[in-house]
Amino acid sequence: MKRKIFDLLDFYTDKGLDLKASAPLSTDRIRRLTMEKIHAKRKPLRRGVLFAAIVAALLAAAVSANVLVTPILRDYYADSAGYRQSVTGAGQSGTKGGWTLTLTDCVADDYNLRAGLELTAPAGTVLNAKKGHHFEIREMKFPGADQFYGAWHMERVKDENLPENTLRYIFTATFDPETNNSGIDGRQVRLKFGNLYHLDEWDKKIYDCREKWTFPVTIQLSPDIIRLEPDLPVTTLGVEAMITKVVVSPFGAYVYIEGDSLKYHHEWVPKNAPDGYYGCVEYQEIVLRLLDGTEVPLTGGMAGSGCGGGERAFPEPAFLHLFRRADTLIDMKAVESISVCGAEIPLR
Amino acid sequence: MKELRILQKLRAGDSLGLEALMDAYTSYVSAIVWNILRGALSPEDAEEVVSDVFLAAWNQAADLKPGHVKGWLGAVARNKAKRKLRDCQSALSLEDDILDIPGPDSAADEAERMDERRRVQEAVDSLPERDREIFLRHYYYAQTVREISAAMGVNEATVKTRLRRGRLKLKETLTKGGFSHEAEDFRLA
Numbered sequence: 089m090k091r092k093i094f095d096l097l098d099f100y101t102d103k104g105l106d107l108k109a110s111a112p113l114s115t116d117r118i119r120r121l122t123m124e125k126i127h128a129k130r131k132p133l134r135r136g137v138l139f140a141a142i143v144a145a146l147l148a149a150a151v152s153a154n155v156l157v158t159p160i161l162r163d164y165y166a167d168s169a170g171y172r173q174s175v176t177g178a179g180q181s182g183t184k185g186g187w188t189l190t191l192t193d194c195v196a197d198d199y200n201l202r203a204g205l206e207l208t209a210p211a212g213t214v215l216n217a218k219k220g221h222h223f224e225i226r227e228m229k230f231p232g233a234d235q236f237y238g239a240w241h242m243e244r245v246k247d248e249n250l251p252e253n254t255l256r257y258i259f260t261a262t263f264d265p266e267t268n269n270s271g272i273d274g275r276q277v278r279l280k281f282g283n284l285y286h287l288d289e290w291d292k293k294i295y296d297c298r299e300k301w302t303f304p305v306t307i308q309l310s311p312d313i314i315r316l317e318p319d320l321p322v323t324t325l326g327v328e329a330m331i332t333k334v335v336v337s338p339f340g341a342y343v344y345i346e347g348d349s350l351k352y353h354h355e356w357v358p359k360n361a362p363d364g365y366y367g368c369v370e371y372q373e374i375v376l377r378l379l380d381g382t383e384v385p386l387t388g389g390m391a392g393s394g395c396g397g398g399e400r401a402f403p404e405p406a407f408l409h410l411f412r413r414a415d416t417l418i419d420m421k422a423v424e425s426i427s428v429c430g431a432e433i434p435l436r
Numbered sequence: 437m438k439e440l441r442i443l444q445k446l447r448a449g450d451s452l453g454l455e456a457l458m459d460a461y462t463s464y465v466s467a468i469v470w471n472i473l474r475g476a477l478s479p480e481d482a483e484e485v486v487s488d489v490f491l492a493a494w495n496q497a498a499d500l501k502p503g504h505v506k507g508w509l510g511a512v513a514r515n516k517a518k519r520k521l522r523d524c525q526s527a528l529s530l531e532d533d534i535l536d537i538p539g540p541d542s543a544a545d546e547a548e549r550m551d552e553r554r555r556v557q558e559a560v561d562s563l564p565e566r567d568r569e570i571f572l573r574h575y576y577y578a579q580t581v582r583e584i585s586a587a588m589g590v591n592e593a594t595v596k597t598r599l600r601r602g603r604l605k606l607k608e609t610l611t612k613g614g615f616s617h618e619a620e621d622f623r624l625a
Contacts, residue, residue, distance in 0.1 A: 104506030
């Protein structure tokens with residue numbers, strides 16, 4: 089059996105070497121992010137499993153609704169039914185200092201927002217840094233809210249047919265509707281990007297462009313999203329609890345389980361999660377079935393999953409949030425049922 | 437702030453303890469996370485992961501033990517960075533990272549997995565000190581051969597040789613019955 093040494097050492101106990109820091113990471117930003125997370129309004133997350141997600145585009149001065157750029161997400165999802173059920177907002181574009189940033193299209197559900205972005209530099213500018221080009225500023229906020237409780241990341245979409253002065257990205261943001269003032273549907277979010285840079289061979293930041301863009305994006309969620317309150321008994325972590333809420337969207341499935349029987353569950357749940365913490369939310373079997381009998385692989389990440397009430401030291405209602413995303417966008421008209429730890433819930 | 441005081445404040449939910457922890461270890465945690473994520477993700481993504489490590493320390497303060505805080509942070513940093521890499525469907529490229537060895541299959545119970553972990557720990561701990569440091573710098577902390585050479589004042593060829601020794605030791609320990617029939621092919625430089 090071929091095994092990676094890097095993986096074999098996962099459980100190795102080391103006291104910690106004296107590593108000389110060479111990372112181009114901002115200590116101030118790390119501190120700010122950490123303090124924001126611990127002061128989040130919602131009940132404390134078991135651990136920081138909120139992932140970074142990216143949100144919409146930037147537009148500072150002129151907003152153009154005539155977006156001639158190919159919708160990036162439409163291509164990425166092959167114009168699937170799941171894509172068409174998720175798309176929201178209109179394309180926007182803005183030019184500052186000769187640089188144009190275009191939000192081509194957005195898809196969203198209660199917990200995620202993804203946006204396609206195309207950046208075009210002034211003619212003659214070559215954007216081919218070995219370590220890629222990145223936005224230093226990337227924010228998502230609800231107008232009037234102090235901060236946004238979620239995370240985002242950006243991935244570059246490689247396309248050899250693009251001109252040398254053009255880059256494409258997909259931004260993904262994940263968030264919890266309960267934390268962000270009751271959800272995203274019908275609300276306007278503001279997305280801000282700026283300060284494009286690349287890293288030189290010594291990992292030093294070299295700014296390509298100091299422009300900043302802000303895009304307002306109004307979110308209209310699909311009526312095809314399924315939201316249920318089944319109040320169905322389920323056995324999990326060795327006890328009987330209640331499935332109180334299930335949301336199934338093109339992005340995946342979100343299951344809420346509650347019950348006093350789950351109180352202080354860290355006293356019996358083993359620390360067998362991949363990161364060494366209690367394995368409260370990783371191992372429950374959730375199966376999403378389609379009308380044709382096939383199962384949807386839910387291997388696209390568990391961002392937002394968490395628990396509450398696991399510790400006697402922190403009295404709070406006991407719950408499990410089991411979030412399972414799909415690798416692509418699911419056609420809601422094709423889903424038949426979902427089972428959670430063997431408890432079946434019909435979806436139509 | 438001394439470590440014991442930091443832990444007391446963390447357990448009491450005092451954010452000054454967390455700030456002190458970050459003062460002491462942000463550089464260390466950043467180095468580990470960036471070693472793993474560079475080339476695949478941006479510094480901003482790595483900063484998110486580093487902040488998640490300290491958030492974990494905040495939430496799991498009861499798990500932090502005096503004298504073992506740095507090791508705990510390093511392990512969590514490594515695991516969170518690995519998970520991020522996996523979620524972005526990227527992989528880390530290390531020197532000759534693959535060993536062909538027996539291992540617990542999917543049906544193996546927890547006892548077999550624990551046994552393998554114990555033997556990995558013993559194999560690495562039994563390496564001579566310099567060899568062990570080189571081995572861990574590369575396969576645990578994901579430093580490049582060049583970085584290890586610069587940090588330890590050892591030429592790159594020697595680093596590679598020491599890495600090979602470590603791989604052999606690990607393979608020997610994890611192959612049941614001692615040396616496999618392939619052992620004759622390996623000669624230490």
